Each structure stands twice: as C-alpha cells, then as structure tokens.
Amino acid sequence: MDVAHFLFGIFGNASALFLFLAPVITFKRIIQNRSTEKFSGIPYVMTLLNCLLSAWYGLPFVSPHNILVSTVNGTGSLIEIIYVLIFIVMAPKKQKAKILGLFTFVLSVFCAVVFVSLFALHGNSRKLFCGFAAAIFSIIMYGSPLSIMRLVIKTKSVEFMPFFLSLFVFLCGTSWFIFGLLGRDPFVAVPNGVGSALGAMQLILYFIYRDNKGGGGKKAPTEEEFMEMGDAKPQQGKQSNANGTQG
Secondary structure, X not given: OOHHHHHHHHHHHHHHHHHHHOOHHHHXXXXXXXXXXXXXXXXXXXXXXXXXXXXXXXXXXXXXXXXXXXXXXXXXXXXXXXXXXXXXHHOOHHHHHHHHHHHHHHHHHHHHHHHHHHHOOOHHHHHHHHHHXXXXXXXXXXXXXXXXXXXXXXXXXXOOOOHHHHHHXXXXXXXXXXXXXXOOOHHHHHHHHHHHHHHHHHHHHHHHHOXXXXXXXXXXXXXXXXXXXXXXXXXXXXXOOOOOOOO
16 A cells, blocks of 8 residues: 555545534434434435445455555444434334334345355455445445435525535545545445545535525425425424534
C-alpha cells in the first residue's frame, strides 16, 4: 500500500466515521420524543448490512491490503446496531415489525456470506464472492435515501434530508472511490463511485430547497408522502420545528 493509497484510506475512515455519527441528532430527537415520528429505519438497517459485509471483505484472509476497510466498517457496524435497536424500541407497532424483520434478514444474509466464504470458497473465489456481496449491498445502502430525495422534490422541503449527512455521504463515497481506484479494487471503487454521485445529487437538492425546512407556507405533505419516510401518519395541527435527519 503506497502513501497516497494509505492517506485516502485514512481520510475515508474519518469521513465515514462522521457519516456514522451524523444521525446522533436524529436519535437524540427520537429518544426525547419517544417516537420515530416520520423517520424511516430502512437506511440504518441497510447501512448495517453494508458495514458487516465490507468489514468481512476487508479482512486479510479475504482481501489483502484492505484492512482500513475493515476497521471503519467494523466500527460502523457497532454504531448502526445501536441505531437500529433504538429505532425498533421507539417505533410504532407496524414500523417496529417491519424494521425487526429487515434486521433479521440482514443478520441472516451476513451469516450466510460468512459461512459460504469460510467453508466453501478459498483464495480468489472467496474474494470475488465476498466482494460482489459487499458491492451490491453498498450500492443498495447508498441508494436507500432515494425515496427521501423524491420526497424533497415533492414537498420542496429538506426537513428530513439534512445538509451534513448529505455532505458526508459525498465525502465518504468520493474518498473510498479514490481508495478503490488506487488499489485497483473494483469492489471498493464502483459502489463508492455510485455513492459519490448520489451524495452530490443530495447536496444539489439541498441547496435548491435549503430555505424550506418545516413547511414554510408550502403545501403540507400528504399521508402517502409521509409513509415513504416510515409508514407513520402525519399528526393534524402539529408540525415539527426541529430539523430532522435522513431516514
């Protein structure tokens, strides 16, 4: 691993850590209100799966020279598990069952990948299998906020798509994209290139609609639009005054 490759890996670790910690504001709000409100737990569950698979892929016996991928994603896995458990505890019954089912699916997929790669595959075939699995779910993770982006366009409000989360999606995707290019690893470069592009799109939307964070006289979102963010129904006669975080 040359110096440039290592430095982009360090920067990728730092930006990813900020990305993992960005939802702390959201979960502080959720805990204080004892409700998940209109937030969706899907991005956090998909991020957990991506972290688990990427951490596994970066281990030396699976993919040499990618230990920096393992360190940050191992840390991210622990953080995302905490987020998901808080969400499950605080979510309404319908949403709780949905996220719990998805959480079970994520753990099942990860266990299956680990089992197959350990006992059925060796050498380059193990790297290819784990790399494809990590890349596919990385793209799904980066794509999970698409429904929120669609909602931003519909409502012309960025209340549930905060700036710093979008910024660190862009920085994280870009740094790991370059890391993958320098290491000639398509399983790192391709999904993070997609993440960089989607992060840029979120930033563009944010700057277009940045002055609208809580309705501001705009037409109120419909129940269908709120359901895209977590199946929770809007409360009549009440609007949130705090800026939310992606979900």
